[in-house]
Amino acid sequence: MTDMKESTLTKLQYVTAIAALVLVSFHLLMQGVLVPYSTALSFQHVLSLYRSWIDGALLEIMLVVVVAHGFNGLRIVLMEFRQARTWSTWVGRGAFLAALLAIAYGTRTVILAVTGTVS
Amino acid sequence: MNLVNVTIRVQRFNPTIEKRPRFQLFTVPRKEGMSVLDVVLHARDYQDHSLGVRFSCRMASCGSCGMKINGLPRLACYTQVAELKDDVITVQPMDNFPIIKDLVTDLEGFFEKHKSVIPNIVRSDRAEMNNPSAEYLMSPEDLKAILQFTYCIKCGLCTSSCPTVATDSLYPGPQALAQAFRYTMDVRDEGGDKRFQELDKVHGIFSCHYAGSCSAVCPKGVDPALGIQLLKRHVLSGKPPRRSGEGSRLWKAQS
Numbered sequence: 001m002t003d004m005k006e007s008t009l010t011k012l013q014y015v016t017a018i019a020a021l022v023l024v025s026f027h028l029l030m031q032g033v034l035v036p037y038s039t040a041l042s043f044q045h046v047l048s049l050y051r052s053w054i055d056g057a058l059l060e061i062m063l064v065v066v067v068a069h070g071f072n073g074l075r076i077v078l079m080e081f082r083q084a085r086t087w088s089t090w091v092g093r094g095a096f097l098a099a100l101l102a103i104a105y106g107t108r109t110v111i112l113a114v115t116g117t118v119s
Numbered sequence: 120m121n122l123v124n125v126t127i128r129v130q131r132f133n134p135t136i137e138k139r140p141r142f143q144l145f146t147v148p149r150k151e152g153m154s155v156l157d158v159v160l161h162a163r164d165y166q167d168h169s170l171g172v173r174f175s176c177r178m179a180s181c182g183s184c185g186m187k188i189n190g191l192p193r194l195a196c197y198t199q200v201a202e203l204k205d206d207v208i209t210v211q212p213m214d215n216f217p218i219i220k221d222l223v224t225d226l227e228g229f230f231e232k233h234k235s236v237i238p239n240i241v242r243s244d245r246a247e248m249n250n251p252s253a254e255y256l257m258s259p260e261d262l263k264a265i266l267q268f269t270y271c272i273k274c275g276l277c278t279s280s281c282p283t284v285a286t287d288s289l290y291p292g293p294q295a296l297a298q299a300f301r302y303t304m305d306v307r308d309e310g311g312d313k314r315f316q317e318l319d320k321v322h323g324i325f326s327c328h329y330a331g332s333c334s335a336v337c338p339k340g341v342d343p344a345l346g347i348q349l350l351k352r353h354v355l356s357g358k359p360p361r362r363s364g365e366g367s368r369l370w371k372a373q374s
Contacts, residue, residue, distance in 0.1 A: 006323055006324075006325045007319045007354050007355050009325075010351075010355060079287075079326075080286050080326070081286075083288050083289045092321075
Protein backbone atom coordinates (compact mmCIF):
# COMPACT_ATOMS: atom_id res chain seq x y z
CA MET A 1 0.00 0.00 0.00
CA THR A 2 2.86 2.36 0.81
CA ASP A 3 4.18 2.00 -2.75
CA MET A 4 0.82 2.71 -4.33
CA LYS A 5 0.45 5.58 -6.78
CA GLU A 6 -1.20 8.69 -5.39
CA SER A 7 -4.00 8.35 -7.94
CA THR A 8 -4.82 4.87 -6.59
CA LEU A 9 -4.81 6.15 -3.00
CA THR A 10 -6.97 9.09 -4.03
CA LYS A 11 -9.47 6.75 -5.66
CA LEU A 12 -9.46 4.68 -2.45
CA GLN A 13 -10.09 7.88 -0.48
CA TYR A 14 -13.05 8.87 -2.70
CA VAL A 15 -14.60 5.38 -2.67
CA THR A 16 -14.25 4.96 1.11
CA ALA A 17 -15.69 8.45 1.65
CA ILE A 18 -18.83 7.58 -0.31
CA ALA A 19 -19.05 4.13 1.28
CA ALA A 20 -18.63 5.59 4.78
CA LEU A 21 -21.37 8.13 4.12
CA VAL A 22 -23.78 5.46 2.92
CA LEU A 23 -22.93 2.91 5.64
CA VAL A 24 -22.89 5.33 8.58
CA SER A 25 -26.11 6.98 7.38
CA PHE A 26 -27.75 3.55 7.11
CA HIS A 27 -26.39 2.58 10.52
CA LEU A 28 -27.68 5.75 12.22
CA LEU A 29 -31.01 5.52 10.40
CA MET A 30 -31.54 1.93 11.47
CA GLN A 31 -30.71 2.74 15.07
CA GLY A 32 -33.04 5.71 15.09
CA VAL A 33 -35.89 3.83 13.41
CA LEU A 34 -35.65 0.50 15.24
CA VAL A 35 -34.86 1.70 18.74
CA PRO A 36 -34.80 5.10 20.40
CA TYR A 37 -31.38 6.73 20.58
CA SER A 38 -31.53 6.62 24.40
CA THR A 39 -31.40 2.81 24.43
CA ALA A 40 -29.44 2.33 21.19
CA LEU A 41 -26.15 2.77 23.02
CA SER A 42 -26.91 0.48 25.96
CA PHE A 43 -24.48 -2.43 26.34
CA GLN A 44 -27.09 -5.16 25.89
CA HIS A 45 -28.53 -3.56 22.75
CA VAL A 46 -25.11 -3.10 21.15
CA LEU A 47 -24.27 -6.70 22.03
CA SER A 48 -27.52 -7.92 20.47
CA LEU A 49 -26.50 -6.28 17.20
CA TYR A 50 -23.19 -8.11 17.17
CA ARG A 51 -24.96 -11.42 17.76
CA SER A 52 -26.34 -11.21 14.24
CA TRP A 53 -23.84 -12.22 11.55
CA ILE A 54 -25.35 -9.70 9.11
CA ASP A 55 -25.01 -6.82 11.56
CA GLY A 56 -21.55 -8.04 12.50
CA ALA A 57 -20.49 -8.13 8.85
CA LEU A 58 -21.88 -4.63 8.31
CA LEU A 59 -19.98 -3.31 11.32
CA GLU A 60 -16.80 -5.01 10.06
CA ILE A 61 -17.19 -3.40 6.62
CA MET A 62 -17.84 -0.04 8.26
CA LEU A 63 -14.74 -0.50 10.39
CA VAL A 64 -12.51 -1.23 7.37
CA VAL A 65 -13.97 1.65 5.34
CA VAL A 66 -13.72 4.27 8.10
CA VAL A 67 -10.23 3.19 9.20
CA ALA A 68 -8.90 3.18 5.62
CA HIS A 69 -10.39 6.61 4.96
CA GLY A 70 -9.26 8.10 8.28
CA PHE A 71 -5.68 6.86 8.21
CA ASN A 72 -5.19 7.74 4.55
CA GLY A 73 -6.49 11.22 5.35
CA LEU A 74 -4.10 11.46 8.28
CA ARG A 75 -1.25 10.37 5.98
CA ILE A 76 -2.14 13.14 3.51
CA VAL A 77 -2.18 15.75 6.30
CA LEU A 78 1.14 14.56 7.75
CA MET A 79 2.79 14.53 4.30
CA GLU A 80 2.33 18.29 4.11
CA PHE A 81 4.18 18.90 7.39
CA ARG A 82 7.58 18.04 6.05
CA GLN A 83 9.00 17.42 2.61
CA ALA A 84 11.63 14.70 2.89
CA ARG A 85 11.85 11.24 1.40
CA THR A 86 12.39 9.54 4.80
CA TRP A 87 9.42 11.41 6.32
CA SER A 88 7.18 10.41 3.40
CA THR A 89 8.30 6.77 3.63
CA TRP A 90 7.78 6.50 7.39
CA VAL A 91 4.50 8.40 7.40
CA GLY A 92 3.22 6.05 4.67
CA ARG A 93 4.36 2.95 6.52
CA GLY A 94 3.18 4.26 9.90
CA ALA A 95 -0.31 5.09 8.62
CA PHE A 96 -0.57 1.67 6.96
CA LEU A 97 0.56 -0.16 10.11
CA ALA A 98 -1.73 1.90 12.36
CA ALA A 99 -4.68 1.17 10.06
CA LEU A 100 -3.89 -2.56 10.13
CA LEU A 101 -3.69 -2.53 13.95
CA ALA A 102 -6.99 -0.65 14.25
CA ILE A 103 -8.70 -3.07 11.87
CA ALA A 104 -7.20 -6.08 13.67
CA TYR A 105 -8.38 -4.83 17.08
CA GLY A 106 -11.84 -3.94 15.78
CA THR A 107 -12.17 -7.28 14.00
CA ARG A 108 -11.23 -9.07 17.22
CA THR A 109 -14.07 -7.26 19.01
CA VAL A 110 -16.56 -8.12 16.26
CA ILE A 111 -15.53 -11.78 16.22
CA LEU A 112 -15.64 -12.11 20.00
CA ALA A 113 -19.09 -10.56 20.14
CA VAL A 114 -20.52 -12.49 17.18
CA THR A 115 -19.27 -15.86 18.49
CA GLY A 116 -20.76 -15.12 21.91
CA THR A 117 -17.45 -14.94 23.80
CA VAL A 118 -18.53 -11.58 25.25
CA SER A 119 -21.82 -11.58 27.14
CA MET B 120 -8.39 60.49 -0.38
CA ASN B 121 -5.41 62.74 -1.03
CA LEU B 122 -5.74 64.01 -4.62
CA VAL B 123 -2.30 65.64 -4.71
CA ASN B 124 -0.01 62.92 -3.41
CA VAL B 125 0.08 59.14 -3.10
CA THR B 126 1.57 57.57 0.00
CA ILE B 127 3.13 54.18 -0.44
CA ARG B 128 4.41 51.86 2.28
CA VAL B 129 7.10 49.59 0.91
CA GLN B 130 8.47 46.50 2.61
CA ARG B 131 12.26 46.74 2.59
CA PHE B 132 14.46 43.72 3.22
CA ASN B 133 17.91 42.74 2.16
CA PRO B 134 18.44 39.20 3.51
CA THR B 135 22.21 39.42 3.11
CA ILE B 136 22.56 42.25 5.66
CA GLU B 137 19.23 42.49 7.54
CA LYS B 138 17.53 40.12 9.96
CA ARG B 139 13.91 41.13 9.47
CA PRO B 140 11.86 43.21 7.05
CA ARG B 141 10.90 46.81 7.77
CA PHE B 142 8.52 49.27 6.11
CA GLN B 143 9.42 52.61 4.54
CA LEU B 144 6.96 55.33 3.61
CA PHE B 145 7.22 57.31 0.38
CA THR B 146 5.00 60.15 -0.77
CA VAL B 147 4.94 60.83 -4.49
CA PRO B 148 2.90 63.28 -6.59
CA ARG B 149 -0.33 61.76 -7.93
CA LYS B 150 -0.82 61.69 -11.72
CA GLU B 151 -3.78 60.68 -13.81
CA GLY B 152 -3.72 57.02 -14.85
CA MET B 153 -0.94 56.26 -12.41
CA SER B 154 -0.23 52.59 -11.71
CA VAL B 155 1.30 51.23 -8.52
CA LEU B 156 4.44 50.47 -10.52
CA ASP B 157 4.64 54.15 -11.51
CA VAL B 158 4.48 55.10 -7.82
CA VAL B 159 7.18 52.60 -6.83
CA LEU B 160 9.43 53.70 -9.71
CA HIS B 161 8.94 57.37 -8.82
CA ALA B 162 9.95 56.58 -5.24
CA ARG B 163 12.99 54.69 -6.48
CA ASP B 164 14.04 57.31 -9.07
CA TYR B 165 13.59 60.43 -6.94
CA GLN B 166 13.79 59.35 -3.29
CA ASP B 167 15.72 56.12 -2.73
CA HIS B 168 17.79 54.55 -5.50
CA SER B 169 18.42 51.44 -3.40
CA LEU B 170 14.78 50.32 -3.59
CA GLY B 171 14.74 46.91 -5.32
CA VAL B 172 11.96 46.34 -7.86
CA ARG B 173 11.72 44.16 -10.98
CA PHE B 174 9.70 45.25 -14.00
CA SER B 175 9.89 45.25 -17.78
CA CYS B 176 6.97 45.71 -20.19
CA ARG B 177 4.63 47.90 -18.05
CA MET B 178 1.64 46.40 -19.89
CA ALA B 179 0.84 43.13 -18.06
CA SER B 180 2.59 41.01 -20.65
CA CYS B 181 5.91 40.05 -19.12
CA GLY B 182 4.82 39.13 -15.59
CA SER B 183 7.88 40.70 -13.96
CA CYS B 184 6.28 43.15 -11.54
CA GLY B 185 4.23 40.73 -9.43
CA MET B 186 3.98 41.86 -5.82
CA LYS B 187 1.55 41.97 -2.93
CA ILE B 188 -0.46 45.18 -3.07
CA ASN B 189 -2.64 45.90 -0.05
CA GLY B 190 -2.39 42.24 0.87
CA LEU B 191 -3.33 40.78 -2.52
CA PRO B 192 -0.92 39.38 -5.14
CA ARG B 193 -1.21 41.64 -8.19
CA LEU B 194 0.81 43.02 -11.09
CA ALA B 195 2.00 46.50 -10.11
CA CYS B 196 1.78 47.78 -13.70
CA TYR B 197 -1.78 46.52 -14.03
CA THR B 198 -3.07 47.98 -10.76
CA GLN B 199 -4.30 51.55 -10.96
CA VAL B 200 -3.80 53.74 -7.90
CA ALA B 201 -7.31 55.11 -8.45
CA GLU B 202 -8.88 51.68 -8.01
CA LEU B 203 -7.33 51.23 -4.55
CA LYS B 204 -9.51 52.74 -1.87
CA ASP B 205 -6.92 52.95 0.92
CA ASP B 206 -5.11 56.20 1.64
CA VAL B 207 -1.83 54.36 2.07
CA ILE B 208 -0.85 51.70 -0.45
CA THR B 209 1.15 48.85 1.07
CA VAL B 210 3.44 46.91 -1.25
CA GLN B 211 5.29 43.77 -0.27
CA PRO B 212 7.13 41.02 -2.16
CA MET B 213 5.09 37.99 -3.26
CA ASP B 214 4.54 35.29 -0.65
CA ASN B 215 5.88 31.75 -1.14
CA PHE B 216 9.06 32.96 -2.87
CA PRO B 217 12.49 33.66 -1.36
CA ILE B 218 13.22 37.39 -1.24
CA ILE B 219 16.29 38.59 -3.13
CA LYS B 220 15.87 42.23 -2.15
CA ASP B 221 12.88 44.41 -1.23
CA LEU B 222 10.18 43.63 -3.84
CA VAL B 223 12.33 41.31 -5.94
CA THR B 224 11.73 37.59 -5.39
CA ASP B 225 13.64 34.55 -6.57
CA LEU B 226 11.65 32.76 -9.29
CA GLU B 227 14.25 30.09 -10.07
CA GLY B 228 12.44 27.30 -8.19
CA PHE B 229 9.17 28.41 -9.79
CA PHE B 230 10.61 27.98 -13.29
CA GLU B 231 12.17 24.64 -12.33
CA LYS B 232 8.72 23.38 -11.34
CA HIS B 233 7.33 24.76 -14.58
CA LYS B 234 9.97 22.79 -16.52
CA SER B 235 9.29 19.63 -14.51
CA VAL B 236 5.81 19.19 -16.06
CA ILE B 237 7.27 19.20 -19.61
CA PRO B 238 5.59 22.41 -20.81
CA ASN B 239 5.93 21.71 -24.50
CA ILE B 240 4.37 19.49 -27.14
CA VAL B 241 5.86 16.00 -27.07
CA ARG B 242 5.55 13.74 -30.09
CA SER B 243 6.99 10.38 -31.03
CA ASP B 244 7.33 11.10 -34.74
CA ARG B 245 10.57 13.05 -34.54
CA ALA B 246 11.21 12.94 -38.29
CA GLU B 247 7.78 14.45 -38.93
CA MET B 248 8.43 17.08 -36.27
CA ASN B 249 11.68 18.10 -37.87
CA ASN B 250 10.30 18.07 -41.42
CA PRO B 251 6.51 18.41 -41.20
CA SER B 252 4.66 17.10 -44.22
CA ALA B 253 1.77 19.49 -43.60
CA GLU B 254 0.49 22.16 -41.28
CA TYR B 255 -1.06 20.76 -38.10
CA LEU B 256 -4.26 22.57 -37.24
CA MET B 257 -6.56 22.45 -34.24
CA SER B 258 -10.33 22.52 -34.38
CA PRO B 259 -11.91 25.60 -32.76
CA GLU B 260 -13.39 23.31 -30.06
CA ASP B 261 -10.00 21.82 -29.24
CA LEU B 262 -8.46 25.28 -29.08
CA LYS B 263 -11.24 26.52 -26.80
CA ALA B 264 -10.41 23.78 -24.27
CA ILE B 265 -6.91 25.15 -23.73
CA LEU B 266 -7.00 28.75 -24.95
CA GLN B 267 -7.26 30.52 -21.57
CA PHE B 268 -4.30 28.49 -20.27
CA THR B 269 -2.11 29.74 -23.12
CA TYR B 270 -2.50 33.27 -21.72
CA CYS B 271 -0.30 32.44 -18.69
CA ILE B 272 2.57 34.94 -18.39
CA LYS B 273 4.34 33.06 -15.58
CA CYS B 274 4.14 36.01 -13.21
CA GLY B 275 3.89 33.73 -10.17
CA LEU B 276 0.87 35.45 -8.60
CA CYS B 277 -1.13 32.19 -8.49
CA THR B 278 1.74 30.37 -6.82
CA SER B 279 2.15 33.24 -4.37
CA SER B 280 -1.51 32.95 -3.33
CA CYS B 281 -1.61 29.15 -3.07
CA PRO B 282 -1.97 27.81 0.50
CA THR B 283 -0.60 24.40 -0.53
CA VAL B 284 2.60 25.93 -1.91
CA ALA B 285 2.94 27.79 1.41
CA THR B 286 3.14 24.51 3.33
CA ASP B 287 4.50 22.06 0.76
CA SER B 288 7.72 23.12 -0.93
CA LEU B 289 7.67 20.14 -3.32
CA TYR B 290 4.16 20.79 -4.66
CA PRO B 291 4.45 21.97 -8.30
CA GLY B 292 1.99 24.83 -7.78
CA PRO B 293 -0.97 26.08 -9.81
CA GLN B 294 1.05 27.62 -12.63
CA ALA B 295 2.95 24.42 -13.45
CA LEU B 296 -0.15 22.24 -13.09
CA ALA B 297 -2.24 24.52 -15.29
CA GLN B 298 0.48 24.30 -17.96
CA ALA B 299 0.56 20.52 -17.57
CA PHE B 300 -3.16 20.58 -18.32
CA ARG B 301 -2.69 22.95 -21.25
CA TYR B 302 -0.17 20.67 -23.00
CA THR B 303 -1.85 17.40 -22.06
CA MET B 304 -5.11 18.62 -23.58
CA ASP B 305 -3.40 19.79 -26.76
CA VAL B 306 -4.54 17.44 -29.53
CA ARG B 307 -1.07 17.45 -31.05
CA ASP B 308 0.58 16.28 -27.84
CA GLU B 309 1.58 12.70 -26.98
CA GLY B 310 3.41 13.41 -23.74
CA GLY B 311 0.54 12.86 -21.32
CA ASP B 312 1.92 9.59 -19.93
CA LYS B 313 5.31 11.15 -19.20
CA ARG B 314 3.64 14.13 -17.56
CA PHE B 315 1.38 11.92 -15.46
CA GLN B 316 4.41 10.10 -14.03
CA GLU B 317 5.63 13.45 -12.74
CA LEU B 318 2.24 14.47 -11.34
CA ASP B 319 0.99 11.17 -9.89
CA LYS B 320 3.19 11.02 -6.81
CA VAL B 321 3.38 12.33 -3.25
CA HIS B 322 3.38 16.16 -3.30
CA GLY B 323 1.97 15.97 -6.83
CA ILE B 324 -1.35 17.07 -8.32
CA PHE B 325 -3.46 15.45 -5.59
CA SER B 326 -1.99 17.81 -2.99
CA CYS B 327 -4.25 20.54 -4.42
CA HIS B 328 -7.05 21.15 -1.91
CA TYR B 329 -9.00 23.34 -4.32
CA ALA B 330 -8.77 26.59 -2.35
CA GLY B 331 -9.21 28.40 -5.68
CA SER B 332 -7.13 31.43 -4.69
CA CYS B 333 -4.93 30.93 -7.77
CA SER B 334 -7.86 31.63 -10.06
CA ALA B 335 -8.97 34.62 -8.00
CA VAL B 336 -5.66 36.47 -8.42
CA CYS B 337 -4.67 35.67 -12.03
CA PRO B 338 -4.27 38.98 -13.91
CA LYS B 339 -4.84 37.29 -17.28
CA GLY B 340 -8.12 35.61 -16.37
CA VAL B 341 -6.70 32.10 -16.37
CA ASP B 342 -8.48 29.61 -14.09
CA PRO B 343 -5.69 27.29 -12.90
CA ALA B 344 -7.98 25.67 -10.31
CA LEU B 345 -10.25 24.51 -13.13
CA GLY B 346 -7.33 23.10 -15.11
CA ILE B 347 -6.03 21.26 -12.06
CA GLN B 348 -9.40 19.66 -11.28
CA LEU B 349 -9.88 18.59 -14.92
CA LEU B 350 -6.35 17.23 -15.06
CA LYS B 351 -6.93 15.29 -11.82
CA ARG B 352 -9.73 13.43 -13.58
CA HIS B 353 -7.38 12.31 -16.35
CA VAL B 354 -4.60 11.37 -13.91
CA LEU B 355 -7.13 9.35 -11.88
CA SER B 356 -8.18 7.44 -14.99
CA GLY B 357 -4.50 7.02 -15.90
CA LYS B 358 -5.16 7.97 -19.49
CA PRO B 359 -4.32 11.23 -21.26
CA PRO B 360 -7.34 12.66 -23.07
CA ARG B 361 -6.04 11.86 -26.53
CA ARG B 362 -3.52 9.26 -27.53
CA SER B 363 -1.27 8.82 -30.55
CA GLY B 364 -2.11 12.25 -31.90
CA GLU B 365 -5.45 11.14 -33.32
CA GLY B 366 -6.87 14.62 -32.91
CA SER B 367 -4.02 16.23 -34.77
CA ARG B 368 -4.27 13.67 -37.57
CA LEU B 369 -7.91 14.59 -37.93
CA TRP B 370 -7.00 18.20 -38.37
CA LYS B 371 -3.83 17.82 -40.38
CA ALA B 372 -4.26 20.22 -43.26
CA GLN B 373 -4.23 18.62 -46.67
CA SER B 374 -1.12 19.65 -48.52
